Amino acid sequence: MKVSYQWLQEYLDLDVDPRDLAEKIARTSVDINDVYSLSDGLKKIVVGEVIECKNHPDSDHLHICQVDVGEEAPIQIVCGAPNVQAGKKVIVALHGARIADNQKIKRGKIRGVESNGMLCALQEIGFSDKIAPKDYEEGIYFLPNDSQNGDSVFKYLGMDDTIIDTDVTPNRGDMLSIYGNVNDIAAFYRLKPHFKELAVKEESAEKTADLVQTDIEDSQIAPTYKLRVIKGVQIADSPLWLQIRLWNSGIRPVNNVVDVTNYILLKYGQPLHSYDYDQLPAHNFGVRHANEGEEFVTLDGDEQKLKETDIVVTVNDQPVALAGTMGGQGTAVNDNTTTVALEAAIFDSVMVRKQARRLDLHSESSMRFERGINPATVETALNEAAEMIKELAGGTITAGIVTGSEAPAVDKSIKLSLTKVNHVLGTKLTMDQVEDIFDRLAFDYHQDSDDQLTVIAPARRWDISIAADLYEEIARIYGYDNLPSTLPTMTRNRGGLTPRQRFIRASRHDLEGMGLTQAISYSLTTVEKAKQFQITPLNEPMKLDFPMSSDHVATRMNIISGLLNDVAYNVARNVENVALYEQGRVFLPKGDERPEEQEHLAGAVTGQLVANSWNKKDQPVDFFQLKGIVERYMHNMGIAGQISFVPTTARPEMHPGRTADIKIDNELVGFIGQVHPQTAKEYKIPETYVFELNLEALLATPKIENEYTAISKYPSITRDIALLVDADVENATIVKAIKQKGGAFLKEVHLFDVYAGSHLPVGKKSLAYTLTYQDNNGTLTEEQVNSAFDKVTTFLKDKVDAEIR
Known part of the structure; x- marks a missing residue:
């Protein structure tokens, strides 16, 4: 505020x-x-009076003005404002003046005519369009006739405040x-406030109840609702003092009736609403939930489509205002208004907040309704506003207030212990000091004993309801700086990471060591993207009731979609090589229960992992490079189970021929592959490879503890073998078979050649492997190696129907 x-x-x-x-x-x-x-940075801006105004001989819109600025002779200023005229007091920026945006005014010639300053609009001396009166939008501002020529304008416009x-x-x-x-x-x-309240004077015998009626059926929506009527008003501009109060508070002056309601809002924190009585379809006011799909045009001219959660003020069951948020266009006070129906109410804060957020209609009124209204001053504010309208706009106030509902102003009685106060705050306050603080706050109290105090928190402080709230009041009035500084009593515990924290941190370090960069994506996304790239497909994601934007309406059930957004962001900025990973949580719905939060790890790579070099050709990333990263990660994390990559075509967002499920001991833990070209087109990205792993499953699987073995000092022996097998036989099947029969001395199996094409039978392919044998305790003999190798060749013939070449 x-x-x-x-x-x-x-x-x-x-x-x-x-x-x-x-x-x-x-x-x-x-x-x-x-x-x-408002005067900060401004200088040499004074009151001037236009003595003479004539048209510029070489322009159809400029005027040559002689302006009295309190000096011996008038100064000449060329002005282009359409409303400039002789006899008006104006804002003058003299030669050498500084106006808004630190602009300096100098003497000069405008189309051959000398100009010694500038006649200013309010915006040109720092007023924003939001607060400058609409009457002067197209021209300069006119000052009151009693302002003295040559005086600084600041005191006349409240800019010295x-x-x-x-x-x-x-x-x-x-x-x-x-x-x-x-x-x-x-x-x-330690001051005594001297509030000035304006008492209402009802000079009309006509009763308000004969003009308006109200019946609030649901007092939860509108705990308090009151109406007054003022007849015979004359709409005009407010006096300058009132306009200054408003624009210094960031509110644009409109007219004498609307300005009074805004003045009372600022003074008491009580929003009011004024209706043109004669434009209302009837005069029986009510407050209700809006009908689903009901349409309503607000003061700003926008047509709002309402929902049942919205609340409206009605007349004859027709909406005339969005309760606590904004009035309607058809019933607003205008230049022709003669009778005003004035409303003061308290509306449900939660409903107003949700309504204002959903419709994006945040106003000075809704801001106050959302935070609470003092029930003790609702009627005071209504009476004072009615009297001010009568004084500024004329007319008469009808007799009485029509009340549809009224929440009583309830003071809260809270018991307080001096011992507990000092214990919580760490102070040594006496009862006299505590009572002095409540005297300064104007809270009533009575002492029950030497240690006990009963404090009466007034209705105007609706944030106070328990003893802890009073501790805060004591602390802040006593002075936070005066509270003693003490160290907390602590036990000494040895710090360290939990196994889960170590595993997650090691995961990040490992992927960064392999060239991927960490990304952090939003946990909220669209429904469509939330449903993509799931390890185990589920139905609908969990949705937000009040999303901040259309791109963040549901919780994510995968991490890949967020990474693809990051890839698209980089590609759009000509970054061709992108390698990202993210570790974070996904949220899996479980009906009416809280969603299951799982820790996931995902990566996305496009372009090249290794930069171009003079001695290496371009090598765009492919499935096998990313598979190597995942395999190395699993190895470094010490995963003990049998890891397998099983081809799949069941993932619609992934390329059907370049995608595999990742399993540990036949349990699905993730997937890897190329993003489907159609999906890549939707994300506006080139060929991209991704993986996602469920870290919860990896954390639960058995691990291989760190083991250190001495490097063998004995030589190794290798054997090469080339196999002719069916084209659908996988490398993993052959490697598994070799290791199964390779014996205790087999250390490594390496695929060094793959061939398929001419010179081979149709449906066949050739795979060549190097088998490395080594004994840690002695030198191997040819007989030992040959015996182990023969077992492998025999088993391969039986297992995969291989032909040894």
Whole structure:
């Protein structure tokens, strides 16, 4: 909230530098975004009076003005504003002045005519379009007729005020009002607030109940709902003092009725809404849930399609406002309004928050309804607003208030122990000091014993409900800086990582060592992407009720889709070689229960793993390179089970001929392969290879502990063997068979040649292997190696019907 220092001084005898006050608020109440004045960075901007205005001889839109700026003679200024005219007081930037965006004004000639300054619009001296009055959007601003020529404009426009921009936390909704800020500041400066309330004067014998009716059937939606009527109003601009109050608080002045409702909102934190009484379809007000699909046009001209979770204010069951959020276009106060129906209410904070978020209609009113409203000042705010409208717009206030519902302002009684206070805060406060703090906060209390105190938290502080809340109040008013610094009592425990943490950290280090770079993707994605690339396919993912964007509506059930988004991001920026991995959680729905969270590891590679070199040809990544990375990772992690790669065509997002399930002892733990060309096209990426592993399964599988064996000092013996086998026989089957019969001295099996084509029978292929034998305890003989080798050849003939070449 933008808090005016001068407005605070109306209710408090403040003699503190505004920046010191802001620092005190930050240490005691809420955070501070900024402390500034609208005049910061501006100079030599004064009041001027246009004495004469005539058309420029060489332009159809410029004017030559003689302007009195309090000097001996008027100065000449060329101005292009369409509304400039003689006899008006204007904002003048003199020669050498600094205006918005640090622009310097100099003398010069405009189409041959000398100009000694500039006549300014509000935007040109730092006002944003959001707060500048609409009446002056197309031209310069006119100052009051009683402003003195040559005086600085800052005091006339409230630009000499200091604004303290507070960042209010959700629990301190009371600080979204001048009333709440005054109460808090008075407490920590030991001041006595002197609030000024305007008493309502009902001068009409006509009863409000004869003009409007209301019946709130569901008091949960609208715990409080009240109406007043003001007849015979005349819509006009608000007086300048009121406009200054509003634009210094970041609100655009509109007219005298709307400006009063915004003024009361800022003063009391109580949103009000004004209706053009004569434009209402009827006069029986209600509040209800919207009908599914019901349409409503809001003040900004947008047509909203409502849901049952939304709440609306109705007249004759027709929506006239989104409750707590925004009014309707057809019933807004306009220049022709003569009778105003004024509404003050409290709406359910949760419903308003959800409605404002879903429709993206965040307003000053919804911000306050979301954080809470003081029930004790609803009627006070309504009465004061009615009286102000009568004073500024004329008219008469009808007799009485029509009440549809009313939540009582309930003060909370909380028992407090002095011993517990000192124990929690680490202080040695006396009962007199604690009572003094509650006196400063204007909380009633009574002492039950030497140690016990009963504190009455007023309704205006709805964030206080338990003793712990009072501990906080005591601490912040006493001063956080005054609390003693003590070290906590701790036991000494030996730190370290759990086995799970070590495994996950080792996984990251291992993949980084093989050339992959870590990526971190969003855990939220689209429903379509969440359902892709699952290790074990499931149905629908878990969806968010109120997603922030259409791209983040469901929790992910795979990591690959996020990595492919990262690949696409890099490829779109001409990064051709991308090798990424990510370790993170996926969320697997389990009906009405909490989703199962699994730790997964995934990788995505496109382009080349090894950069080009003068002595190496380009080698784009393929299935076998990525398979080698996965195999090396499994080996380094000490996976003890039998690892197998089983071809599959059951994954629609993967290439049917270049995809394999990864299994450990026949249990599915992941998959690897090329992204299907059609899927790659959808992601806008080139040929890309991916893998994903379920780390929960890897963590659960048995591990090989680190073993260290001495390198054999005895020579090894190799034997080569070439096999002619059917084309559908896999290398893994042959290697398994060789190891099964290779004997105790077989150390390694290496495939060094594959051939298929001419000179071989149809449906056959040739595979050549090198078998390495070595004994750690002695020198092998030819007889030992030949015997073991013969067993292998015999077994291969029987096992895979191989022909030894």
